[in-house]
Amino acid sequence: MKKIFSLAILLDVLQKCLLILKTTDLHQCSLYSDDFWYVHGKHFLLVDRLTILVLQTEKHIDEVNHYASGFLQRMHFYHYFVTLEIHEKFLANVTEYKDKYNLSQGPLRSSKWLQPIEDLEFLRIKLLSSDSSKGYVVIVWDVKTLHQFLNDNFMVVVEQRATYSLHFVFDSNDCQTIDDQVDDTLRRFWVEFNVINIVAQTPCSSRIYIYRPFVKSSDVWGITENYSFDEIRNNLRLITNLLDDFNQYPLNIGMFPVELTAVLDLPKLLRANPIYKNLSRSRDFGGLDGLMLGTLAQYLNFEVNLVGAMKELYFGEVLPNGTITPGALKDLFEGKIIYSANSRYIINYEKQTMEFTVPHLIQAICAVVPKAPKLPKWVALLRCFNKTAWLLIGLTLLVCTTFWYFARSFTKVLYCLCLLFNLVVLGIFEGYMFRTFTTTKFYPNINTLEELDKSGLTLEWDSWFFFKDNSSLIKNLEQKSVPVQQDTFNSIAFHRNVATVEPKVYAEFLSTKYVDSEGFPRLHIVDECLNTFLVGHVVPKGSAFLTVFNDAITKMMEAGLTEKWLRDVFDSTVTEKTFILNKNKQSVKAFSLDDLQIAFYGIVVGYVGSFLVFLCELRTKARRNSL
Numbered sequence: 001m002k003k004i005f006s007l008a009i010l011l012d013v014l015q016k017c018l019l020i021l022k023t024t025d026l027h028q029c030s031l032y033s034d035d036f037w038y039v040h041g042k043h044f045l046l047v048d049r050l051t052i053l054v055l056q057t058e059k060h061i062d063e064v065n066h067y068a069s070g071f072l073q074r075m076h077f078y079h080y081f082v083t084l085e086i087h088e089k090f091l092a093n094v095t096e097y098k099d100k101y102n103l104s105q106g107p108l109r110s111s112k113w114l115q116p117i118e119d120l121e122f123l124r125i126k127l128l129s130s131d132s133s134k135g136y137v138v139i140v141w142d143v144k145t146l147h148q149f150l151n152d153n154f155m156v157v158v159e160q161r162a163t164y165s166l167h168f169v170f171d172s173n174d175c176q177t178i179d180d181q182v183d184d185t186l187r188r189f190w191v192e193f194n195v196i197n198i199v200a201q202t203p204c205s206s207r208i209y210i211y212r213p214f215v216k217s218s219d220v221w222g223i224t225e226n227y228s229f230d231e232i233r234n235n236l237r238l239i240t241n242l243l244d245d246f247n248q249y250p251l252n253i254g255m256f257p258v259e260l261t262a263v264l265d266l267p268k269l270l271r272a273n274p275i276y277k278n279l280s281r282s283r284d285f286g287g288l289d290g291l292m293l294g295t296l297a298q299y300l301n302f303e304v305n306l307v308g309a310m311k312e313l314y315f316g317e318v319l320p321n322g323t324i325t326p327g328a329l330k331d332l333f334e335g336k337i338i339y340s341a342n343s344r345y346i347i348n349y350e351k352q353t354m355e356f357t358v359p360h361l362i363q364a365i366c367a368v369v370p371k372a373p374k375l376p377k378w379v380a381l382l383r384c385f386n387k388t389a390w391l392l393i394g395l396t397l398l399v400c401t402t403f404w405y406f407a408r409s410f411t412k413v414l415y416c417l418c419l420l421f422n423l424v425v426l427g428i429f430e431g432y433m434f435r436t437f438t439t440t441k442f443y444p445n446i447n448t449l450e451e452l453d454k455s456g457l458t459l460e461w462d463s464w465f466f467f468k469d470n471s472s473l474i475k476n477l478e479q480k481s482v483p484v485q486q487d488t489f490n491s492i493a494f495h496r497n498v499a500t501v502e503p504k505v506y507a508e509f510l511s512t513k514y515v516d517s518e519g520f521p522r523l524h525i526v527d528e529c530l531n532t533f534l535v536g537h538v539v540p541k542g543s544a545f546l547t548v549f550n551d552a553i554t555k556m557m558e559a560g561l562t563e564k565w566l567r568d569v570f571d572s573t574v575t576e577k578t579f580i581l582n583k584n585k586q587s588v589k590a591f592s593l594d595d596l597q598i599a600f601y602g603i604v605v606g607y608v609g610s611f612l613v614f615l616c617e618l619r620t621k622a623r624r625n626s627l
Helices: 002-030 034-043 061-077 119-129 142-158 175-191 229-234 287-300 326-335 378-381 388-404 406-440 448-457 472-479 487-495 504-511 545-560 561-583 597-626
Strands: 051-058 083-090 132-139 164-169 197-203 207-217 218-228 249-254 302-306 339-345 355-356 361-370 458-460 498-503 523-525 531-538
Touching: 034 164, 034 229, 051 142, 061 132, 083 229, 119 545, 132 142, 164 175, 164 498, 164 531, 175 197, 175 207, 175 218, 207 229, 207 498, 249 287, 249 326, 287 302, 287 339, 287 472, 287 545, 302 388, 326 355, 326 531, 361 448, 361 487, 361 504, 361 561, 388 406, 388 545, 448 472, 458 597, 487 498, 498 504, 504 523, 504 561, 531 545
Parallel strands: 051 083, 051 132, 132 164, 164 197, 249 302, 249 339, 458 498
Antiparallel strands: 197 207, 207 218, 339 531, 355 531, 361 498, 361 523, 361 531
C-alpha cells in the first residue's frame, strides 16, 4: 500500500512538472522576447501604478503561478519603473459561461487604413482614451475562467478607463477556437464594462488581440484584430483605439426640452441664422445643450440616438436615502443612455452612480421675489431730498427766521441770501419734478437673504440638499419653504405672497415674461444669491467616453461658444418679446392730470404752510398789541 501510494504521488509530481515545462516552452517565444516588452511598454505608456492580477481556480494553480513568476522576473529584467502591486484572487463560485457576444466570423484584419503614426500622435491618442494612471496585467488559465470571475464579481477584475493586458496560460492548438473566445471576451469588456484600453495575448502564437468597437462589418459593429509584434513595432497605431472618430457609431443620448438651453421651437431671429438652419445632428434641439450635442456629434462623428421621455424637467435626482427618481439620471444608472446632454449642477451626490464632464458654465442660484410696488406720487414729493437735505433745509429756515427777528437792520442782506437759497432749492426741486414725470419710482426691493427671511414670504423650493450650508439664516429659510407648485411664478408676479429659487440666468429670462402694462418687470432677483454652481453634463461612472468628451467640451468653452449659445437664445427671445410688447404700445404719451398730481400736492402743501405761517404772524401781532 505504501509503494502504491508513493508511486501515485510521484506520478502526480511528474505530471505537474511536465505541464510546467510545456507551459514554459509555450511562452518562451513571447514572454522572453524584447518585442513583447517593447509592445507592452508602449501599451502601458500612461501607467505609473501597475497591478498584476492573478486569477486562480482549484485547477492549474501551478501553471498559472509559473507564468506569473516568469512575467515578474522578465519585468524586473527590463527595469519597469512603476509602482507594482500583486494580487492573487481565488474563484468562490464556479459557473458555466457560454459565448454570448461572439459572432463566429473570426478576427478580421483592417490594418490598411491604420497608417503609421509618430510618437507624439500616439501619446495624443492614448491621452484621449484614458485619464487613469492605473494598469492591470490579468493572468488567468483560460477564457472561461476569466468569464467565471466576471460572473462572480466583475469588480475584482474591472476598473473602467484603466489600461488592461489579458494573458491566457492554457494550452491549445485550435487557434480558430481561441480567436473566437478572445473575440467574445473583448466584446464583453466593451459592451458590459465599457473598457476600451485592452489587449489580449494567447499561447497560440506571439500575437496581440485588440477589439475595435467603432468598425462596422456586415452590419455589425465591432471587430477583433490580431497583430504580430513586428507589425506593432512598425505601427503603434495598431494597439490603440482612436476616440476622435466614432465612424457614425450610434450612441444612446438622453435629452429633453428645457426652456432656454434645450429648445425645439427656436426664436424667429435665430431661424435664419446659418448655425441654426441644420440641427439634424442634435435631433432638432437648439439652445446651449442642443448646440453642444450637435457639435460633439459632428466633431466626434457619431450618430445621436435619443432615448427617454421627451418631457420637460425630466432630470431625475438622487434623494438623500439613495433612491433615484424617474428621469434621465435613472436612465443613466440603468444603462439606457451613455450621456445625459441636459446641463445640471455639479454637486456631490450621495450615490456615486455617475460622473460629470468638465464644467462649461457657472450659474448663480438666486431667490426670486415680487418686485417692490411703485411709489405713490405724494411719497415721491417727499423723496425729492434725502433726510439729511430736509434737515439742513429746516435748520436754514430756522436760522433765517431767528436772524430776521433779532437783526432787522440786516434784512436786505438776509433777503438777498434767502433769494439765492430759494433759487438753488427751486432748481433742484424742478429737476426732481422733471425726473419724477419721466421715470417711475419703486419702494426698496429685497436685496439680501436676511431681508428675505424677515419679509415673511413663503419660499416655494424643496431642493435644499444642493446646499451644504448649515448657517442659521439658511436653516430659517428652509423652515419657511414649501414644495414647488405649478403656478409659482404667477403667485409671485400677481399675488405677491411667495418667493422661489432659480438659476439667475433663468430668472432674468422669466423677468421678461412677467411684465406690467408699462413694461416694468413684476419679478425681482435678490442681489445676494444663495450659492454658485458649476454646470456640466453627466455620463455613467467609468465611461470610456468621458475623456474625449471633456477634451471637446473644453475646446468649446475656451472658444467662448457655450456662453454665446446661451446668450443667442436668451437675447433673441427677449428681443422678440420686447418687440411684441412695444408693437402695441404708444410711442408718445401725453401728460394727464394723474401725472401732474404731484404739482397739485406741492401747491396744497405750500398753501397749508403759508396759512400756518400767516396764523402765527397774526397771533404774534395780537400778542404785541395786547402788551
